[in-house]
Amino acid sequence: MKHKSRLLAPSIIPISLWDPTRDVLKLPALISDTYINLVDTMGLRELGTTRDPKSGPVGGISKESTEQHFAQAFDGSAARALLALLDPKLEAGSTSNTFIRCTAGNRISLTDAPCGAGAASFTFLSALAELRAEKILPRLPLDVHLIGAELSIHARELAANILAQINPSLIEQGIFVSSEFVSWDVTNQNSNTDLVTKCIQTSTKSDYKLLVVANFSGFLERESKRKDAKKQLDELFRYASGERSFALWIEPHMNSATSGGGLLSWIHRQFTTIWKGFGTTEVNGEDENSYISESRFLLPLQPSQTARVGLAVVPIILDRKS
Numbered sequence: 335m336k337h338k339s340r341l342l343a344p345s346i347i348p349i350s351l352w353d354p355t356r357d358v359l360k361l362p363a364l365i366s367d368t369y370i371n372l373v374d375t376m377g378l379r380e381l382g383t384t385r386d387p388k389s390g391p392v393g394g395i396s397k398e399s400t401e402q403h404f405a406q407a408f409d410g411s412a413a414r415a416l417l418a419l420l421d422p423k424l425e426a427g428s429t430s431n432t433f434i435r436c437t438a439g440n441r442i443s444l445t446d447a448p449c450g451a452g453a454a455s456f457t458f459l460s461a462l463a464e465l466r467a468e469k470i471l472p473r474l475p476l477d478v479h480l481i482g483a484e485l486s487i488h489a490r491e492l493a494a495n496i497l498a499q500i501n502p503s504l505i506e507q508g509i510f511v512s513s514e515f516v517s518w519d520v521t522n523q524n525s526n527t528d529l530v531t532k533c534i535q536t537s538t539k540s541d542y543k544l545l546v547v548a549n550f551s552g553f554l555e556r557e558s559k560r561k562d563a564k565k566q567l568d569e570l571f572r573y574a575s576g577e578r579s580f581a582l583w584i585e586p587h588m589n590s591a592t593s594g595g596g597l598l599s600w601i602h603r604q605f606t607t608i609w610k611g612f613g614t615t616e617v618n619g620e621d622e623n624s625y626i627s628e629s630r631f632l633l634p635l636q637p638s639q640t641a642r643v644g645l646a647v648v649p650i651i652l653d654r655k656s
């Protein structure tokens with residue numbers, strides 16, 4: 335994507351989110367401060383500052399795995415979402431434009447599945463608030479209907495807690511969020527149908543629909559659940575499709591996501607074969623299944639340090655062909 339076609343040109347990204355001289359991302363203060371406060375009130379600082387760079391936590395149904403994932407991976411997931419949204423090096427195709435366009439109407443239906451503690455959607459909304467506060471984007475009233483779908487009740491509770499804390503600042507910037515955090519098991523047909531029904535109910539009055547799937551390759555690939563999830567993902571994308579409907583699939587830049595047999599390669603294949611009736615991936619290069627970008631970000635818990643964040647993203651237009 336060329337600089338000229340970008341709705342959020344890299345040259346207007348505020349220094350509060352991106353320092354071009356050092357190639358360093360800064361999480362929006364709203365989400366960063368909320369994360370630090372919660373880590374401290376939950377007594378998770380030690381866990382949050384001792385990480386194994388070779389094997390990140392993937393979350394899970396128990397309180398323990400949810401807390402570990404929150405303490406050690408929330409900031410990295412948030413940085414990945416921020417890199418996708420800002421795309422300061424013009425490496426992520428239409429990803430940034432997709433989000434900016436979807437939030438330019440009066441009402442958006444945003445589905446985040448699996449939401450975990452909400453790193454992706456809350457980073458998007460906090461960054462949008464920051465861009466509005468910096469007068470880079472207009473402060474027009476925006477109703478956001480957020481559906482956060484997630485297996486772990488502990489993660490859903492955390493997500494609801496974080497939203498309650500960031501909500502007043504979002505409202506100041508004209509962003510009015512109503513939310514539902516629903517139980518969702520991607521391997522279970524009935525649970526998935528419940529989610530799809532909710533999405534349909536909330537999306538009828540929306541100008542735009544955006545489905546965000548972030549950091550699911552750990553579960554789907556490393557735990558070999560892709561086969562069990564396939565039917566449900568098919569249903570979720572099919573029902574999410576329609577007019578002004580989009581999806582962003584965001585993963586770490588790792589083999590399990592981007593290799594020939596990896597998750598994003600499979601997603602790309604699905605949309606060129608059996609899912610092509612209801613969607614098109616916007617990845618243009620030959621032999622590519624996703625856009626790749628990389629940066630560093632300031633660690634909220636250790637602000638004198640930075641860490642690497644790698645992104646592989648597939649922007650998808652969920653348009654029905656017939």
Ligand SMILES: C[S@@+](CC[C@H](N)C(=O)[O-])C[C@H]1O[C@@H](n2cnc3c(N)ncnc32)[C@H](O)[C@@H]1O
Nearest residue numbers: 392393394411448449450453485519520548549
């Ligand atoms: C790596 S986390 C990503 C969460 C969030 N999207 C993020 O970026 O922080 C993966 C999430 O998948 C959830 N999960 C695990 N098994 C699941 C299942 N069968 N159905 C739906 N979600 C599941 C986990 O509880 C965890 O929150």
